[in-house]
Amino acid sequence: xxxxxxxxxxxSGILFCLGVLGVILRRNLLNLYMSLExxxxxxxxxxxxxxxxxxxxxxxxLVFFVITVAAAEVAVGLALIVxxxxxxxxxxxxxxxxxxx
Amino acid sequence: xxxxxxxxxxxxxxVCGFLVVANPFSRNPVTSAMFLVLTIxxxxxxxxxxxxxxxxxxxxxxxxxxxIVLFLFVIMLLDLQVEERQRYRLRxxxxxxxxxxxxxxxxxxxxxxxxxxxxxxxxxxxGDPGALGEALFTAHLLPFEVxxxxxxxxxxxxxxxxxxxxxx
Numbered sequence: 001x002x003x004x005x006x007x008x009x010x011x012s013g014i015l016f017c018l019g020v021l022g023v024i025l026r027r028n029l030l031n032l033y034m035s036l037e038x039x040x041x042x043x044x045x046x047x048x049x050x051x052x053x054x055x056x057x058x059x060x061x062l063v064f065f066v067i068t069v070a071a072a073e074v075a076v077g078l079a080l081i082v083x084x085x086x087x088x089x090x091x092x093x094x095x096x097x098x099x100x101x
Numbered sequence: 102x103x104x105x106x107x108x109x110x111x112x113x114x115x116v117c118g119f120l121v122v123a124n125p126f127s128r129n130p131v132t133s134a135m136f137l138v139l140t141i142x143x144x145x146x147x148x149x150x151x152x153x154x155x156x157x158x159x160x161x162x163x164x165x166x167x168x169i170v171l172f173l174f175v176i177m178l179l180d181l182q183v184e185e186r187q188r189y190r191l192r193x194x195x196x197x198x199x200x201x202x203x204x205x206x207x208x209x210x211x212x213x214x215x216x217x218x219x220x221x222x223x224x225x226x227x228g229d230p231g232a233l234g235e236a237l238f239t240a241h242l243l244p245f246e247v248x249x250x251x252x253x254x255x256x257x258x259x260x261x262x263x264x265x266x267x268x269x
Binding site for chain 1: 103104107108111114115118119121122123128130133134137140141144147148151152153155156159160163164167168171172175176178179181189190193194196197198200201202204205208209212213226228232233236237240241244248251252254255256258259262263
């Protein structure tokens, strides 16, 4: 069976679900953040696959923008984590429950 | 040949992606970051198979080159001590597994039957730097400029966030 769009979409979907599992499962903020990156990459793969099978370059341009935004997002997010660590001395989500009460 | 390469890269992507989110042998963030590098590199391979050559290069440069280095830098900076509570919680495992399995079932069902997928139309588009640059600087010029402002804002925000409070 020749590889088609649905194969790429299946890989992308499985990868996205792995990211969801990681976000719920991990309790370290840094690991959680890496799972978010996995989810972003899964969406990128779906976009590139659609661009290829629709014969349209605009999907790839969108992925270019997504990668740029992801880089900015990682910088801001990691700065937030560092600021949080300075204040609370922890990166575990269990310890960050002050808004729970 | 292309099909074999697809299966190799897809398997590598999924296995390494699993090891990023739920490595059964190590809870260390550094291990996760290293497997994230492998995930991204094999995904760049998939991009090449899809004809997105420039995006594959950008993926390697920006993600494997810059983002992961930033991750490793922060992990080393925070110097997290290894703690006993790194085991997964059964409740989280159950809920996470149920949620992602349900989402996976929905997505695969959509891909398999409900969605009318476009048939391959004509010659595949090649995402080489020339074609992508032309699209970027003609049709998508405004978003491109907005993106530069976004990067500036992110840079200023990071400087403000990571500044020491002593000045006040």
